[in-house]
Each structure stands twice: as C-alpha cells, then as structure tokens.
Amino acid sequence: MPPPKKPIHIAICGGGLGGLALAIGLLPHPHITFTIYESAAAFGEIGAGVGFGANSHKAIQLLSPALWDRYRTRATFNGWGSKSRTWFDFNVGAGPDEGKRIIEVLMDTKETQSTVHRAHFLEELVAFLPANVAEMSKRVISIEQPAGEQVRILFADGTDARADAVIGADGIRSACRAFVVGEDPALLPRFTDAYAYRGLIPMDEAVAELGEEKARNRQMYLGDNGHILTFPVAKGNIMNIVAFHGTDKAWEGPWVKQDQKEAMERDFAGWGAAPSGIIKVHLPPTSPPPITAHKLTPPSSSNPPTSGPSTNTPPPPPTTALTSPSSATPRTPAPPISAPAPAWPSKTPWSSHGSSPSATAPQTSSGPSRRTMLCACHARRRW
CATH class of the missing domain: 3.30.9.30 (D-Amino Acid Oxidase; Chain A, domain 2)
Known part of the structure; x- marks a missing residue:
C-alpha cells in the first residue's frame, strides 16, 4: 500500500471562470485543499458571450463529466442544423x-x-463548489515567499493568508503576475x-x-x-x-x-x-x-495606452454527481457563495467584477440589458 500523500493547501487568487474551473478539478484529490480568494463581494463575470472550441470541450469533460453535462444545458450552438x-x-x-x-x-x-453567456457558465461552476472554500472581498496586492516558509498573500483589507502554492487567476490586472515575471514595464x-x-x-x-x-x-x-x-x-x-x-x-x-x-x-x-x-x-x-471599458492598465510614461431545425435542445439531466472529498481539511466559514446572474428572464440584481468589491448592476428588464462595454484591447508582450 503506497504511503499517504503529503497534504497540500493551494490559494487560488481569482474567482472567475479559470479559478473556479481549477477548483473543481482539484476536488477529486483528497490530499489537496484550497481556498479561493475573490476581490468582489460575490462571484460574477464582466462581459457577455464567450466561445469554446473542441479543446475547451475536452478540458471541461476531463475536469468533471458532471460539469460537462451542466455546461451542455447552457451551451448554444449555431441555430441551423x-x-x-x-x-x-x-x-x-x-x-x-x-x-x-x-x-x-x-x-x-x-x-x-x-458559445455561452459568461455569467450563466459561472453560475454552473459555483454550484459545484462545496461550502466554505471561498473568501470574498479579498483583493490581492502582493505575494511574498520567505525562505523555507509557505507563500504569504497580502490583501487590500490588511489581512494575509498562507499556502503551499499560489495560483493566480486574477485577470488582466493580476497582482500575482508581478511575483512571477517581475515589474518591468515591458511586461x-x-x-x-x-x-x-x-x-x-x-x-x-x-x-x-x-x-x-x-x-x-x-x-x-x-x-x-x-x-x-x-x-x-x-x-x-x-x-x-x-x-x-x-x-x-x-x-x-x-x-x-x-x-x-x-x-x-x-x-x-x-x-x-x-x-x-x-x-x-x-x-x-x-x-x-x-x-x-475595462480599466486595465492605467496609462503612464512607461506604458502609454498607445435553414434547418434548432440544435439548441437541452440534453437530458446530468446523471453524474461531483462531491467534495470527505477527508478535506475543515476551513474557516466564508460568506455564502452567490451566483451572479440567473437565466433570462429575470429581474434579480446581479454582481459583477470590478475594483470595488461591492460593485453591482441591477437587471431591470425581463430581457437582456442593452448595456454595452467599450473595451480597450490589451496584450502582453512575449518573453
């Protein structure tokens, strides 16, 4: 019988699609525990539609067959067969x-x-998470790794946390990226x-x-x-x-x-x-x-902002369940996890990411909001 694996605790910085997908992928491994640190007051996604190709479909299936079943209930394909x-x-x-x-x-x-609406897919991801794995209103400002010690994460509210490993999924304004690649303006x-x-x-x-x-x-x-x-x-x-x-x-x-x-x-x-x-x-x-427009990287002298039937019939309900490992280490209770946006039609307020943890935008009509984003497109230099 192989010896038990060493317990590992991972900090996932960012509760968007990437961070939550990672969390779901870690659930079947009982020796790995994790905490999700999200800067907003509730899980939410900025943006609208997002496309997934064949490789993304395979990745979702590998993460969890049950998640794939749920994704298919939200996914949209070309309308004509x-x-x-x-x-x-x-x-x-x-x-x-x-x-x-x-x-x-x-x-x-x-x-x-x-294709899928980001908020709808995020809602499905949140539903797979066990209780008490997320801490909200935790905006990462820096990361430290003292010699021989765990990684230390510092938050804007003055608190900190420690983990064996930190995975940054905190978006275009990532504080984790600077720890990995440095703060050279070219990066x-x-x-x-x-x-x-x-x-x-x-x-x-x-x-x-x-x-x-x-x-x-x-x-x-x-x-x-x-x-x-x-x-x-x-x-x-x-x-x-x-x-x-x-x-x-x-x-x-x-x-x-x-x-x-x-x-x-x-x-x-x-x-x-x-x-x-x-x-x-x-x-x-x-x-x-x-x-x-997203406020991404502020301008500075070093970084100037220079005919057929529909194919969208939902599949049968999922038959697979995904549960949290029973041997997972108990965690400090966190605020309840709330999904950001129910399927239309709805008048329920929803939450979105932003620099303010409490930023919210009301959904006031029974159809989709005509609110539009004018997004300045950004890229990262290759190195």
Whole structure:
C-alpha cells in the first residue's frame, strides 16, 4: 500500500471562470485543499458571450463529466442544423461587395464550437463548489515567499493568508503576475491600438433586422479598420455582438466611458446593410445605452495606452454527481457563495467584477440589458 500523500493547501487568487474551473478539478484529490480568494463581494463575470472550441470541450469533460453535462444545458450552438460544422461565415461588411460571403469556415467533423453567456457558465461552476472554500472581498496586492516558509498573500483589507502554492487567476490586472515575471514595464499589458463595443440584443429583434440565417448562426463582417462578429447565446434567445475598431491614437481619459452611441455610429458609418442593421437594433433611438471599458492598465510614461431545425435542445439531466472529498481539511466559514446572474428572464440584481468589491448592476428588464462595454484591447508582450 503506497504511503499517504503529503497534504497540500493551494490559494487560488481569482474567482472567475479559470479559478473556479481549477477548483473543481482539484476536488477529486483528497490530499489537496484550497481556498479561493475573490476581490468582489460575490462571484460574477464582466462581459457577455464567450466561445469554446473542441479543446475547451475536452478540458471541461476531463475536469468533471458532471460539469460537462451542466455546461451542455447552457451551451448554444449555431441555430441551423445545416450549420453545425460552420465555425463562422465571413462576409464583406463594407464597400461595393458588401454582403458577399467571403468564405464559410468549416470545422472537422470531430470538432464542435459552442458559445455561452459568461455569467450563466459561472453560475454552473459555483454550484459545484462545496461550502466554505471561498473568501470574498479579498483583493490581492502582493505575494511574498520567505525562505523555507509557505507563500504569504497580502490583501487590500490588511489581512494575509498562507499556502503551499499560489495560483493566480486574477485577470488582466493580476497582482500575482508581478511575483512571477517581475515589474518591468515591458511586461505590463499594453494597449493594442484597438477597442471593442460589446452588447446583447434579443434574438427576435435580431431576426427581424438581419433575417434568420445571419441572426441565429455565427457571423463575421469585415470592413476598413474594423470587424464585427455576432453569435447566439442563452440557448438562442440572445444575439451577442462584439464590434472591433482600430485607432492610431493613444487611449485618452478613463478606460470606462459611458453613453458612446455617437462614437459607435461614427466608427461604423458607411458600412453595409447587415452591420448597419446590427448597430440599429443595438443602439435604439431612445434611451442610448451606457458603453463602458475595462480599466486595465492605467496609462503612464512607461506604458502609454498607445435553414434547418434548432440544435439548441437541452440534453437530458446530468446523471453524474461531483462531491467534495470527505477527508478535506475543515476551513474557516466564508460568506455564502452567490451566483451572479440567473437565466433570462429575470429581474434579480446581479454582481459583477470590478475594483470595488461591492460593485453591482441591477437587471431591470425581463430581457437582456442593452448595456454595452467599450473595451480597450490589451496584450502582453512575449518573453
């Protein structure tokens, strides 16, 4: 009989999709305990739709067959069965050939592509976590590793914690990254001379403006200095929009900007019927939506911001259960874990990540919010 494995305690800094997926993957290992430290007051996700390809699907299945079952109840695929192998249809978005299909990019028959609302998937991840494994309102500010001792994590509220290992999943403004790669300005995230408008619109409005095929299946529109992609989420009830635009100007002012309707219309003026239709339903003439940007890395001298049946029928209920190891070390009770956003329709307030632990945004309608994010795109230098 092999000797028992040495107990290991891991600190997971960040309670987004990556941090919670890691936590679920550790549950079957009884010699490993963990604590999730999340900067917000409740679990939540900024953003809207996110896509998962074949490798991501395999990773979810390896983490937990039960999680894969639950993911499938949330996942959205192309709405037409005849488009099940289509990754994206690429279309001319502006100019004399506007509307012409450039190419239909097909996937291998063994591959699949799905999309999901970030908050909906996060809700499923949270449901798999045992009680008392998360501490909220814990924003990491630095990490220390004294010789021969455990790693020490320091938080903004003046407290600290220790662990045998620390895994950073704390996002683009990661405090953990500096501990690993240092604080050289060349290693900081930097503005990539592009930004993106994000948003969600009800599918019935999208279909009325664009038609069934272009609304219910993944599309890409290419134009001068920009591109727009759309895809269905929320089991085909919502169309997700991401509209990218390039710039040769430095990013000025705060990363968070409100009410940018005129800016979006100006950026995509002269584009064709489909892109203009997307903007039309996205920006109704009344009650223009606030458009915001993530405040990622503050500008500084060293880092200037320079036709077929639907395929979205839910699968049968999951038959596999995932439980916490009975031998796990008891942990200090933490505040109750709350999932951020129930499936639409709902009027329940939801929580989102932000620099303020208590940042919340109310869901005030029975459909998707028309709130949009104007996101400054960033990248990390390779080293």
